[in-house]
Amino acid sequence: MTTLTASDVSAALGGRRILDGVDLTIAPGRVTALVGPNGSGKTTLLRTCYRALPTTTGMVRLDGDDITSLRRRTLARTVGVSTQEPVSLGGITVRESVRLGRTVKRGLFESFGTDDADVVDTVLDRVGLAGLAERDVLALSGGERQRVSIARALAQQPEVLLLDEPTNHLDLHQQLSVLILLRELAAGGLAVLLTLHDLRMATEYCDAMVVLSGGRVVATGAPEEVLDPALLAGVFGVRGQVRPGPAGGRTLDVWGLADG
Numbered sequence: 001m002t003t004l005t006a007s008d009v010s011a012a013l014g015g016r017r018i019l020d021g022v023d024l025t026i027a028p029g030r031v032t033a034l035v036g037p038n039g040s041g042k043t044t045l046l047r048t049c050y051r052a053l054p055t056t057t058g059m060v061r062l063d064g065d066d067i068t069s070l071r072r073r074t075l076a077r078t079v080g081v082s083t084q085e086p087v088s089l090g091g092i093t094v095r096e097s098v099r100l101g102r103t104v105k106r107g108l109f110e111s112f113g114t115d116d117a118d119v120v121d122t123v124l125d126r127v128g129l130a131g132l133a134e135r136d137v138l139a140l141s142g143g144e145r146q147r148v149s150i151a152r153a154l155a156q157q158p159e160v161l162l163l164d165e166p167t168n169h170l171d172l173h174q175q176l177s178v179l180i181l182l183r184e185l186a187a188g189g190l191a192v193l194l195t196l197h198d199l200r201m202a203t204e205y206c207d208a209m210v211v212l213s214g215g216r217v218v219a220t221g222a223p224e225e226v227l228d229p230a231l232l233a234g235v236f237g238v239r240g241q242v243r244p245g246p247a248g249g250r251t252l253d254v255w256g257l258a259d260g
């Protein structure tokens with residue numbers, strides 16, 4: 001099990017500071033939602049967490065190790081990533097695309113074994129892509145491609161999983177399926193961080209929440225602690241509140257714009 005921590009992370013794009021002194025802990029066994037308005041820096045923060053973007057101050061660590069000191073392969077074996085980028089060029093099947101996630105477990109010239117095939121089959125099944133395994137990835141809908149991206153990250157069998165809006169192309173059934181799957185994987189020790197715009201889904205399915213606004217963390221904690229009416233109005237510009245939900249859970253009601 002591995003914990004990812006960001007300490008005092010700042011980052012810039014195009015000469016402009018986008019992240020400003022961000023602290024974050026992504027613990028094993030938990031699904032953490034990274035939420036915030038458009039342009040608040042969620043994707044940028046995710047990118048610093050898998051070394052796709054250098055920090056200007058601060059540090060990201062995997063357990064005690066600064067990620068900039070890790071070998072590329074070590075980082076790739078530990079951290080799985082699903083981004084909003086296209087999953088692959090065409091000409092390969094869904095199965096082959098997902099199997100690319102296994103390359104981090106292999107040496108450069110090592111061929112895939114039956115254990116790799118078993119992992120790929122299991123993952124395809126769990127994200128509901130088994131029936132599309134032999135389809136060209138370019139012949140998929142947006143939601144199907146999104147699930148390929150998630151499946152490929154899962155095929156790595158990472159310790160930490162980072163997902164950028166993993167549900168934005170998915171229908172309601174698939175959104176819930178993915179969130180339930182992430183909860184199951186977290187129960188097995190995975191540390192999960194995902195960006196989400198749907199605050200109700202984040203409230204119902206995530207254990208913890210980190211709220212970004214203007215590149216700063218403005219709240220961290222359990223969803224019911226974080227999403228109080230003042231924060232919903234001040235950060236998201238809406239009127240709403242968290243209340244107890246069905247089956248002992250919690251949910252979020254939103255009933256209008258804060259200034260409406």
Ligand SMILES: Nc1ncnc2c1ncn2[C@@H]1O[C@H](COP(=O)(O)OP(=O)(O)OP(=O)(O)O)[C@@H](O)[C@H]1O
Pocket residue numbers: 013014015016018036037038039040041042043044045
């Ligand atoms: N290459 C770039 N150069 C300059 N500014 C950039 C660049 N990429 C993104 N930005 C800016 O950085 C800020 C944060 O962007 P980011 O994509 O991290 O936000 P986000 O919270 O993920 O947004 P969204 O919810 O809209 O996906 C935005 O103001 C955006 O315009």
